[in-house]
Amino acid sequence: MVFPLWNPKPEKIYYLRGLLLHHCPRLATTAAFQKQSNICNIYPENVRSLCEEGRLNEALRILCDFDHALDCSTYVSLLQGCINNRALPQGKLVHAHIIQMGFGADKFLFNRLVGFYVKCVSLEDARKVFDKMPERDYFSWNAMIAAYTRQGIAREALELFHLMPGEGIQPNQFTFSSILPACSDLASLERIHEKIIKSGIELDMVVESALVDMYAKFGCIESARNLFDKMSHRDDVSWMVMIAGYVQNGWAEEALKLYQVMRLTGLKLNSNTFASILPACAYLGTLEQGIEIHEEIIRSGVESDVYVGSALVDMYAKCGSIKKAREVFDKMPRQDVVSWTAMIAGYAVHGCAEEALILFQEMKDSGVRPNHVTLLCVLSACCHAGLVDEGYKHFNNMRGYYRITPRMEHYRCMVDLLGRAGQLEEAQDFINRMPIEPDAAIWRCLLAACRYHNNIDLGEHVAAQALKLDSQYDTPYVLLSNMYAEAGRWDDLEKVRKLMKDRGIKKTPGRSWIELNKHVHVFYGGDRSHPQTEQIYAKLETLAKQMRAAGHVPHRQFALADVEEEQKEQILCHHSEKLAIAFGLLNTPPGTTILVIKNLRVCGDCHSAIKFTSDISAREIILRDTNRYHHFKNGQCSCGDYW
Numbered sequence: 001m002v003f004p005l006w007n008p009k010p011e012k013i014y015y016l017r018g019l020l021l022h023h024c025p026r027l028a029t030t031a032a033f034q035k036q037s038n039i040c041n042i043y044p045e046n047v048r049s050l051c052e053e054g055r056l057n058e059a060l061r062i063l064c065d066f067d068h069a070l071d072c073s074t075y076v077s078l079l080q081g082c083i084n085n086r087a088l089p090q091g092k093l094v095h096a097h098i099i100q101m102g103f104g105a106d107k108f109l110f111n112r113l114v115g116f117y118v119k120c121v122s123l124e125d126a127r128k129v130f131d132k133m134p135e136r137d138y139f140s141w142n143a144m145i146a147a148y149t150r151q152g153i154a155r156e157a158l159e160l161f162h163l164m165p166g167e168g169i170q171p172n173q174f175t176f177s178s179i180l181p182a183c184s185d186l187a188s189l190e191r192i193h194e195k196i197i198k199s200g201i202e203l204d205m206v207v208e209s210a211l212v213d214m215y216a217k218f219g220c221i222e223s224a225r226n227l228f229d230k231m232s233h234r235d236d237v238s239w240m241v242m243i244a245g246y247v248q249n250g251w252a253e254e255a256l257k258l259y260q261v262m263r264l265t266g267l268k269l270n271s272n273t274f275a276s277i278l279p280a281c282a283y284l285g286t287l288e289q290g291i292e293i294h295e296e297i298i299r300s301g302v303e304s305d306v307y308v309g310s311a312l313v314d315m316y317a318k319c320g321s322i323k324k325a326r327e328v329f330d331k332m333p334r335q336d337v338v339s340w341t342a343m344i345a346g347y348a349v350h351g352c353a354e355e356a357l358i359l360f361q362e363m364k365d366s367g368v369r370p371n372h373v374t375l376l377c378v379l380s381a382c383c384h385a386g387l388v389d390e391g392y393k394h395f396n397n398m399r400g401y402y403r404i405t406p407r408m409e410h411y412r413c414m415v416d417l418l419g420r421a422g423q424l425e426e427a428q429d430f431i432n433r434m435p436i437e438p439d440a441a442i443w444r445c446l447l448a449a450c451r452y453h454n455n456i457d458l459g460e461h462v463a464a465q466a467l468k469l470d471s472q473y474d475t476p477y478v479l480l481s482n483m484y485a486e487a488g489r490w491d492d493l494e495k496v497r498k499l500m501k502d503r504g505i506k507k508t509p510g511r512s513w514i515e516l517n518k519h520v521h522v523f524y525g526g527d528r529s530h531p532q533t534e535q536i537y538a539k540l541e542t543l544a545k546q547m548r549a550a551g552h553v554p555h556r557q558f559a560l561a562d563v564e565e566e567q568k569e570q571i572l573c574h575h576s577e578k579l580a581i582a583f584g585l586l587n588t589p590p591g592t593t594i595l596v597i598k599n600l601r602v603c604g605d606c607h608s609a610i611k612f613t614s615d616i617s618a619r620e621i622i623l624r625d626t627n628r629y630h631h632f633k634n635g636q637c638s639c640g641d642y643w
């Protein structure tokens with residue numbers, strides 16, 4: 001490239017020299033600088049050196065005084081300086097200089113400009129430069145597509161991606177790895193996957209990991225695992241996306257298995273690995289494995305990582321160990337909104353509303369702004385404790401004070417709060433006044449409250465609303481049948497049964513599990529497949545006798561309606577959580593706390609029976625159902641029979 005000869009006025013030279021002497025004595029005193037004829041050779045070097053030294057503003061001042069073109073690498077240094085400082089206006093100045101000096105057709109510089117605007121997250125400017133480029137190459141296309149994907153502007157990313165071949169540019173590894181996260185559904189993912197295969201390029205780990213990640217995101221966990229297994233090389237990211245994929249799809253046991261395999265590969269476990277595996281322990285309630293991972297975290301020296309800390313808080317809280325969760329939380333060197341929220345959520349599900357609300361206040365006092373999840377946890381804390389006024393206060397503060405627009409889940413939580421407190425009419429009014437269309441889940445929430453408070457008339461109306469929006473979900477049918485059964489309305493019950501049968505709806509089978517020696521034992525209602533079945537049922541028999549002696553009367557209405565009374569009692573006896581608890585009592589030393597997790601809400605009979613069991617066996621029993629944690633101790637439950 002030929003540079004126009006620079007012929008500055010003497011005062012400019014003087015100014016420049018002064019500036020450089022002041023800021024950069026080494027350069028200003030070089031012999032070359034003294035000679036005016038050589039000045040344009042040394043000049044760019046000076047600017048570059050200033051940029052390298054991080055003295056961007058001085059470099060820019062020289063640029064402003066300089067009305068000749070600089071060489072490309074100097075512009076690049078200037079732009080890099082602007083990127084390092086995220087200095088958008090200053091970068092625009094460099095851009096203007098480039099255009100003014102007639103570099104308007106330089107592909108290399110234009111690519112750098114696109115890169116600069118992308119890094120400064122000014123995508124509109126980046127796109128303007130991109131559109132004006134007379135000739136575009138891989139770099140510009142890839143930079144633009146990746147930027148759109150990163151900013152979540154998937155539509156634009158995909159649009160550009162499909163335009164590429166038209167300009168004779170074939171996508172490469174980088175393009176594929178940046179376009180994959182832009183897929184919004186399985187169909188578009190499969191289309192791009194097909195393109196990748198057709199392109200015939202040899203896939204690298206980044207693209208393969210992105211594919212695994214996306215298939216898992218769309219719930220195709222088997223396809224994801226297939227791709228993962230076929231990878232010839234895997235790094236920590238590949239393992240992490242597969243593990244996280246399992247967790248997100250509810251395959252927590254598989255996630256834990258894979259984590260154990262990963263440990264054997266000798267790959268270094270990092271904070272991302274831990275942050276993705278801990279939710280598996282949280283989901284399963286496998287405290288023993290969670291503790292083991294916590295030890296591994298300490299060994300790896302990443303316990304001060306805020307993501308890992310938050311995941312640990314969440315894990316301990318969900319594994320029933322709220323004290324330990326708080327211990328980890330207090331030890332964290334820094335807490336962000338996720339950590340505060342995890343701790344508040346922990347208190348909420350354990351029914352410790354007071355602690356949750358105190359912590360929420362502390363969070364605000366410490367200057368951390370709550371987000372919509374935090375507010376949801378606060379509302380849910382109020383809900384579990386029946387604090388209607390407190391709940392209303394926070395809900396009403398959402399828009400104005402917290403600047404958070406309530407979402408469907410916040411409305412649902414409020415309906416739950418009102419419903420549980422027995423304010424059924426108020427809850428119905430609340431739904432009718434919602435500024436967004438209520439979903440089926442909101443009506444189901446109210447239906448559960450109608451069922452709890454035995455309001456069959458409202459229940460029928462609410463069930464109809466719920467079924468109008470979603471007729472495939474089993475809960476409304478089940479709740480309605482229970483209500484009819486309790487009221488002895490067998491004809492109506494039969495109608496619901498028939499409707500369920502006609503629509504092909506099956507009741508979700510009850511399932512409970514318990515961890516013993518790092519192994520998860522799963523039980524279904526009436527399950528007889530466990531090797532210890534004989535002992536478990538014998539234990540249940542003994543317990544039932546002891547309970548009856550202590551005054552427990554089985555709540556028969558929680559069993560199916562059309563079986564004999566005696567049989568009903570049998571069915572109740574064999575609900576999955578009872579089997580899991582009996583198994584826990586048989587296999588753990590006296591005094592050990594038992595944690596059982598159930599996939600549905602605990603029924604009234606089991607709840608009452610577990611209260612008796614905790615007393616008879618002198619054990620603390622923690623039951624996590626879909627809704628909350630029940631801490632049973634000395635014949636009482638922490639929920640105060642309100643769930």
Ligand code: ZN
Pocket residue numbers: 558572575602603604605606607
């Ligand atoms: Zn039950």
Ligand code: ZN
Pocket residue numbers: 607629630631637638639640641642643
């Ligand atoms: Zn309870």
